[in-house]
Amino acid sequence: MKSLTMALLCACLLAACSHPAAEVSGAAKPERAPATGVASAAASKETAPAFAPPAESDIPAGPLGDAIRRGRAIFTDTSKYAPDYVGNTLNCSNCHLDAGRLANAAPLWGAWGMYPQYRSKNGHVNSFGERLQGCFRYSMNGKPPPLDSDVIVALESYAWWMSKGAPSGVKLAGAGYPKQGFKPPQPPDYARGAAVYAKDCALCHGADGQGQQVAGRNVFPPLWGAQSFNWGAGMQQLDNAAAFIKANMPLSRGGMLSDQDAWDVAMYMDAHERPQDPRYHGDLAATRAKYHDTPMSLYGTTVNGHLLGSEPAR
Amino acid sequence: MLRILALLALLAPLAARATDAATITRQGNGKGAAPCMACHGVDGGGMAINGYPRLAGLDAAYIRRQLDDFANGTRSNPVMQPNASALDANERAALAKYYSALPVPARFAKPPVAKPDASGERLAVRGDWSRGLPACVQCHAPGGVGVGPNFPPLAGQSAAYIASQLRAWQHGTRRNDPLQLMQHVAQRLTPQEVEAVAGWFAAQPLPAREGEP
Numbered sequence: 001m002k003s004l005t006m007a008l009l010c011a012c013l014l015a016a017c018s019h020p021a022a023e024v025s026g027a028a029k030p031e032r033a034p035a036t037g038v039a040s041a042a043a044s045k046e047t048a049p050a051f052a053p054p055a056e057s058d059i060p061a062g063p064l065g066d067a068i069r070r071g072r073a074i075f076t077d078t079s080k081y082a083p084d085y086v087g088n089t090l091n092c093s094n095c096h097l098d099a100g101r102l103a104n105a106a107p108l109w110g111a112w113g114m115y116p117q118y119r120s121k122n123g124h125v126n127s128f129g130e131r132l133q134g135c136f137r138y139s140m141n142g143k144p145p146p147l148d149s150d151v152i153v154a155l156e157s158y159a160w161w162m163s164k165g166a167p168s169g170v171k172l173a174g175a176g177y178p179k180q181g182f183k184p185p186q187p188p189d190y191a192r193g194a195a196v197y198a199k200d201c202a203l204c205h206g207a208d209g210q211g212q213q214v215a216g217r218n219v220f221p222p223l224w225g226a227q228s229f230n231w232g233a234g235m236q237q238l239d240n241a242a243a244f245i246k247a248n249m250p251l252s253r254g255g256m257l258s259d260q261d262a263w264d265v266a267m268y269m270d271a272h273e274r275p276q277d278p279r280y281h282g283d284l285a286a287t288r289a290k291y292h293d294t295p296m297s298l299y300g301t302t303v304n305g306h307l308l309g310s311e312p313a314r
Numbered sequence: 315m316l317r318i319l320a321l322l323a324l325l326a327p328l329a330a331r332a333t334d335a336a337t338i339t340r341q342g343n344g345k346g347a348a349p350c351m352a353c354h355g356v357d358g359g360g361m362a363i364n365g366y367p368r369l370a371g372l373d374a375a376y377i378r379r380q381l382d383d384f385a386n387g388t389r390s391n392p393v394m395q396p397n398a399s400a401l402d403a404n405e406r407a408a409l410a411k412y413y414s415a416l417p418v419p420a421r422f423a424k425p426p427v428a429k430p431d432a433s434g435e436r437l438a439v440r441g442d443w444s445r446g447l448p449a450c451v452q453c454h455a456p457g458g459v460g461v462g463p464n465f466p467p468l469a470g471q472s473a474a475y476i477a478s479q480l481r482a483w484q485h486g487t488r489r490n491d492p493l494q495l496m497q498h499v500a501q502r503l504t505p506q507e508v509e510a511v512a513g514w515f516a517a518q519p520l521p522a523r524e525g526e527p
Contacts, residue, residue: 056440098443203464203492204453212462214455219465251448252499 048173053101053109053162064157071158074151075100078140082151087141087275088228089213094221095139095235097248101162103174104247104254110175112163121291129156138232141275179243184263188238190304193268196261200250209272224272226313231277237296241266271303276312284309335412338405346400350409353393359419362516365474368422374414375463381406383490390487422470422520434510437503445502450511453495458515464492473509473516480508 059068074081075092076099097105115128126134129152133144145151166172198207204220205211211222222228234240246262248254257265277299280287284307288300299309339350339358350369354360358370369377383389384398401409436442438458441449451458453465460467468476482488483500491497503511 097448098441102443200493214459214461217456219453219455219461250493250495251452252446252495253493254446256493 048171048175049167050173051109051163051166053107054164056099059161067154067157068161070150071154071156071161072099074154075158082136082145085136085140085142085145085151087143088222088226089211089218090140090221090227090229091218092135092140094218095244097251100158102248104176104178105244106176107162107174108159109163109166110172112159113166113168113170113172114175128159132156137278139229139235141228141230141233177240177243178247179239182239182243182246182259184242185260188242188263188267190264190268190271192260193264193266193271196257196265197268200257200261201265204250209269223269224274224313226275228274228313230275231299231309231312232279232291236270236274236299237294238263238266238270238298239296241270267298267303271298271306271308273306273308273311273313275314276309280309335405335408338401338409339412343401343405347397347405350413354413357419358413358416359421360472360475362472362474365472365478367472367475368418368470369413370416371418372414372466373460373463374410376410376466377413378406378410379463379490381410388488388490390482418470418520424519425470425517431510431513433507434512434514437507437511438514442502447499447502450515458518459520467520468515469518470520471516473512476512476515477508480512484508 056072059065059072070081075096078091079086079089093099095106096102096108100106100108103110111131112128115131116125117131118124119126119131121134127147129147132152132155133147136142137144197209201223205223206220208225209223210225210227211218211220213219229235235244242263245266246255246257246259249262250256277287277291279291284300287309288297292299301308338347339354342349351358353364353366354369355366358368360366360368380389381398381401384391384394385401387395398406437447438450441447441452450468453461454468455461455465458468460469479488480496480500480503483491483496484503486497489497500508
């Protein structure tokens with residue numbers, strides 16, 4: 001008993017010593033979130049103007065406010081409010097954090113003023129509505145809502161309201177994901193990524209990447225498999241995924257992972273099967289050549305002994 | 315016959331001691347662990363007013379890890395540290411299983427109405443991303459009903475208990491959270507916000523059986 005007491009005492013002392021004093025003394029005053037390294041570096045280089053969206057409480061009353069609120073509801077609970085157009089269990093707000101408001105998490109206010117825009121993805125000038133249709137087709141693995149549907153109009157209303165006062169046609173600081181100049185020190189590696197995933201991601205997203213659900217609803221979204229985004233989504237590109245992860249994951253601890261860890265685990269995530277690219281018509285190599293001809297996509301390549309896209313999740 | 319009965323009466327507590335979690339909750343384990351029910355209630359519902367948490371219906375792996383962490387000091391508590399240390403590994407496992415199998419007492423389906431506090435609700439369901447604070451329910455599940463062995467339910471839990479844990483994370487006396495998520499989140503909360511968010515969760519109903527609609 002005496003030795004147990006000593007052992008416990010030693011353990012407590014050791015724990016006390018190894019615990020950084022700063023954390024205890026800093027406890028009394030609330031701490032601001034640490035700015036993520038990538039984000040601030042990218043922003044200062046570009047000197048892109050900053051923008052802060054209006055508070056949610058500023059959504060006006062009346063029919064326009066109703067449409068804006070409906071847009072927000074669709075954005076945060078997509079399969080409930082736009083069930084006809086959604087083919088998985090994700091919500092827009094899984095990747096566009098804080099209901100599309102958060103800088104460096106592809107905020108709506110960073111996108112609204114940049115449309116119409118020519119997109120090499122489909123080779124023509126896209127309206128904002130068509131861009132939203134792409135989200136439904138690929139990221140939501142569903143069907144594009146018609147441009148004049150209440151779903152698209154509500155989402156446009158929400159994005160427009162959130163962007164009030166932002167300059168038009170100007171790339172704002174915090175728009176998109178902070179991928180400019182964000183390169184892996186070494187080429188991303190599947191095995192290293194698996195280790196990062198087990199250590200820092202599986203807690204929430206599950207050992208098999210399927211997320212965690214309560215009463216049939218996602219608490220944490222699936223990262224691959226039948227209920228995740230499909231092979232045509234932006235997040236299957238390594239640079240998008242790495243920048244999102246670095247800036248935002250794990251929730252509340254954005255910037256925690258090293259650049260290398262973020263790239264490695266992005267590759268690990270994107271080297272798993274997911275629903276087929278809807279532009280696929282029977283020829284994987286041809287689909288890769290036409291739509292995935294970039295080292296940022298693993299689609300149609302062999303990783304860890306598996307040809308990705310050959311057995312898409314259903 | 316009398317001798318056999320007497321022998322049985324002698325043996326019964328001994329046999330029960332090793333494995334019978336229910337007995338430990340009522341009588342302690344005879345080796346320094348107090349009866350759990352003295353603080354956590356006969357039905358495992360806790361004593362909200364004193365900040366003693368509900369254990370009934372919590373995830374078994376979660377309870378087990380808390381007992382281990384009380385003993386090893388990563389969750390420091392003057393009451394639970396000696397009690398958990400006096401339990402052996404089998405007893406901790408048995409108690410975790412026992413409490414996780416207890417039904418959530420019916421009163422949790424309809425908690426007493428607390429004074430509505432807008433800032434508590436806002437933090438719980440929206441967060442404050444300008445300070446890097448996700449909504450609490452993004453990890454603790456919509457309504458705070460909890461998910462899996464790492465994100466315990468907050469709905470209906472004692473406000474005094476939730477607030478004391480947030481302060482324990484702020485002060486580093488509790489540091490057994492995976493990826494230090496709660497230590498980081500808690501440090502961004504003001505004392506008023508700690509009380510507000512704890513009060514909001516304490517007022518949320520908890521379905522009688524978790525995981526079912």
